[in-house]
Amino acid sequence: MSQEIIGSGHTYATVTDKISSIVLTRKWSLNWLVGFAISFMLVMLLLVAMTYLFVRGIGIWGVNVPIGWGFAIINFVWWIGIGHAGTLISAILLLLRQEWRTSINRFAEAMTLFAVACAALFPILHLGRPWFAYWLIPYPNTMGIWPQFRSPLIWDVFAISTYGTVSLLFWFIGLIPDLATLRDRASSRFGRVIYGILAMGWRGSAIHWHRYDVAYLLLAGLATPLVVSVHTIVSFDFAIGIIPGWHTTIFPPYFVAGAIYSGFAMVMVLSIPIRAVYGLQDFITQRHLENMAKVMLATGLIVAYGYLMEAFMSWYSANQFERYMMLNRMWGPYAPIYWALILFNIVVPQALWFKRVRTSAMLLWFVALAVNIGMWLERFVIVVTSLHRDFLPSSWGMYYPTFWDWSTYIGTIGLFFAMLFLFLRFLPVISIFEMRTLVEKTESQ
Amino acid sequence: MNKVAPIYGVLAEFENPDDLIQAVRRARAAGYRKMDAYTPFPVEHLPEELGVRHSGLPLIVLIGGLIGCATGFFLQYWISVFAYPLNSGGRPLNSWPAFIPVTFELTILVAALSAVLGMLGLNGLPMPYHPLFNNPRFALASRNRFFLCIESSDKRFNREETSKFLSELKPKGVSEVEEDSVNE
Numbered sequence: 001m002s003q004e005i006i007g008s009g010h011t012y013a014t015v016t017d018k019i020s021s022i023v024l025t026r027k028w029s030l031n032w033l034v035g036f037a038i039s040f041m042l043v044m045l046l047l048v049a050m051t052y053l054f055v056r057g058i059g060i061w062g063v064n065v066p067i068g069w070g071f072a073i074i075n076f077v078w079w080i081g082i083g084h085a086g087t088l089i090s091a092i093l094l095l096l097r098q099e100w101r102t103s104i105n106r107f108a109e110a111m112t113l114f115a116v117a118c119a120a121l122f123p124i125l126h127l128g129r130p131w132f133a134y135w136l137i138p139y140p141n142t143m144g145i146w147p148q149f150r151s152p153l154i155w156d157v158f159a160i161s162t163y164g165t166v167s168l169l170f171w172f173i174g175l176i177p178d179l180a181t182l183r184d185r186a187s188s189r190f191g192r193v194i195y196g197i198l199a200m201g202w203r204g205s206a207i208h209w210h211r212y213d214v215a216y217l218l219l220a221g222l223a224t225p226l227v228v229s230v231h232t233i234v235s236f237d238f239a240i241g242i243i244p245g246w247h248t249t250i251f252p253p254y255f256v257a258g259a260i261y262s263g264f265a266m267v268m269v270l271s272i273p274i275r276a277v278y279g280l281q282d283f284i285t286q287r288h289l290e291n292m293a294k295v296m297l298a299t300g301l302i303v304a305y306g307y308l309m310e311a312f313m314s315w316y317s318a319n320q321f322e323r324y325m326m327l328n329r330m331w332g333p334y335a336p337i338y339w340a341l342i343l344f345n346i347v348v349p350q351a352l353w354f355k356r357v358r359t360s361a362m363l364l365w366f367v368a369l370a371v372n373i374g375m376w377l378e379r380f381v382i383v384v385t386s387l388h389r390d391f392l393p394s395s396w397g398m399y400y401p402t403f404w405d406w407s408t409y410i411g412t413i414g415l416f417f418a419m420l421f422l423f424l425r426f427l428p429v430i431s432i433f434e435m436r437t438l439v440e441k442t443e444s445q
Numbered sequence: 446m447n448k449v450a451p452i453y454g455v456l457a458e459f460e461n462p463d464d465l466i467q468a469v470r471r472a473r474a475a476g477y478r479k480m481d482a483y484t485p486f487p488v489e490h491l492p493e494e495l496g497v498r499h500s501g502l503p504l505i506v507l508i509g510g511l512i513g514c515a516t517g518f519f520l521q522y523w524i525s526v527f528a529y530p531l532n533s534g535g536r537p538l539n540s541w542p543a544f545i546p547v548t549f550e551l552t553i554l555v556a557a558l559s560a561v562l563g564m565l566g567l568n569g570l571p572m573p574y575h576p577l578f579n580n581p582r583f584a585l586a587s588r589n590r591f592f593l594c595i596e597s598s599d600k601r602f603n604r605e606e607t608s609k610f611l612s613e614l615k616p617k618g619v620s621e622v623e624e625d626s627v628n629e
Contacts, residue, residue: 011589012486012588012589013589016587016588017588138520144529146524146528149525149543149544150525150536152546155547155550158546158547158550158551159546159550161554162550162551162553165554165557166553166557169557169558169560169561170557172561173561173564177485180587181485181587184584184585184587184588185584185587185588196573197573200565200570200572200573201570201571201572201574202587203483203578204483204484204485204586204587205481205482205483205568206482206483206484206488206492207492207497207568209484209486209487209488209492210497210500211502211564211567211568212487212564212568213487214500214502214503215502215560215561215564218502218503218506218556219560222510222556222557222560223553223557225553226550229549233546434486436486437486440462440486
């Protein structure tokens with residue numbers, strides 16, 4: 001095998017020591033501290049923005065009739081889309097026996113959790129009276145009212161909370177054997193106690209491993225339809241509505257493909273610098289990057305097909321409102337955003353057809369970043385251009401994000417990175433026990 | 446000392462999974478039954494060699510999934526038909542196609558929770574203390590060593606003979622596991 005998924009010469013001991021040393025023996029680095037400090041400051045910005053929102057209400061945002069959904073929903077869909085790669089890599093690639101997933105799954109799962117946390121903030125914040133968010137949950141109350149289960153917004157509550165919970169379980173179950181490794185190798189008493197509590201007394205018994213494997217496989221089997229259902233339900237938020245540009249049946253598959261697309265792009269954007277900083281090139285190899293690039297290219301083409309079908313159907317439907325919606329997207333006031341989206345999401349990723357691009361970490365990083373930006377623009381186009389000019393010209397309007405829109409969005413990026421920095425510092429970024437399995441398999445070949 | 450400290454079992458240490466599997470076979474052939482192997486990663490065929498048949502987990506997950514499914518659907522049915530009937534666009538009160546997403550999500554949620562809690566429950570975790578942790582070599586079970594422990598509760602267990610038997614299996618080392626932790 002010319003391109004390997006693990007560097008040569010590794011044994012059970014070396015993979016264990018190498019990965020656990022990032023957490024256990026590495027000193028606090030200045031880069032880490034600076035990175036964490038910047039993210040933490042952005043978290044403070046988020047708190048300020050949220051506090052001001054609670055005090056003044058959503059009038060501080062740029063939303064108004066007819067554009068009731070602005071940044072909050074754009075960012076919600078963007079984050080939840082990014083949050084799809086983790087479970088996809090962990091569950092679907094596990095079921096497909098793609099062994100190269102091993103060194104990126106832990107990290108992608110953590111990324112998923114943090115992205116879902118950021119995503120879940122937005123629907124709550126945009127409620128108007130966020131302190132009544134618990135009214136979305138069906139519980140017996142003195143008001144005698146219950147949620148409307150025919151509304152996709154209620155489906156969303158169940159989809160997101162289930163997805164968050166299952167992602168957390170999947171991630172934590174994967175961590176247990178590694179937490180045991182950290183417990184056994186930590187030099188400080190504090191570390192032994194904390195990792196010991198989290199490892200729950202795992203001792204690697206063969207009988208335990210047997211049940212563990214069954215549970216992990218079952219979770220993967222459950223998470224696979226779940227990951228597809230979540231973004232399907234998110235797309236229902238739009239597709240169930242009758243707004244031109246939203247009311248289309250292609251939304252569920254094209255949203256799911258877009259989610260995987262942006263998720264892989266985010267994994268790439270994060271893993272390329274991380275593997276360089278922590279010297280993990282033996283574990284996250286050239287082959288991983290190339291495989292991820294191929295998945296991105298494939299899902300990117302599905303997304304391109306979605307855009308094409310959207311345009312085709314709006315013409316083919318012969319519906320004047322659908323036709324106008326499409327023309328307005330291409331040539332209306334938000335046209336630059338539409339064409340930027342086409343550039344970032346469709347044109348730029350075509351570079352991935354070339355092996356030279358797929359094998360250059362630097363170029364891949366820029367393509368992946370372009371895709372992340374493009375996917376954000378896509379959600380902007382879907383949310384804003386569909387709403388701003390619908391059936392009645394008298395009710396047309398424009399949407400401009402305010403300072404508070406931006407600070408909430410940038411604040412969640414800070415929250416995401418702050419959690420990611422903590423994760424890198426305190427938990428093994430690569431699944432150690434699965435790397436040992438990989439060593440065993442490559443040795444016996 | 447007039448009393449010998451009770452031991453949990455005798456622990457043999459191996460360098461690779463193949464030696465461990467050989468040792469498990471020999472130990473079972475010699476009639477030992479109460480034993481367990483400890484490895485840094487799941488070793489294929491090892492549970493079968495130890496005589497483990499079914500994990501029992503798939504049934505738990507199936508039951509969990511069915512409970513989630515029924516809860517999800519009937520919660521919505523009861524709310525929409527009895528507790529708070531709303532006429533939305535002339536649809537029937539039991540507009541079941543609209544109830545599918547929540548039913549599906551709750552099915553997955555309860556099934557996933559029962560997979561995790563079932564696995565932990567069957568494994569007896571969390572268990573913060575276990576006699577094996579008294580053995581200083583055992584920390585390597587989470588790094589690069591493979592252990593076989595024949596427990597003192599086995600009928601054929603004999604402190605000297607079992608240690609001797611394990612030594613014949615060409616291990617890296619054989620040591621005893623104290624039942625109670627030694628107080629420093």
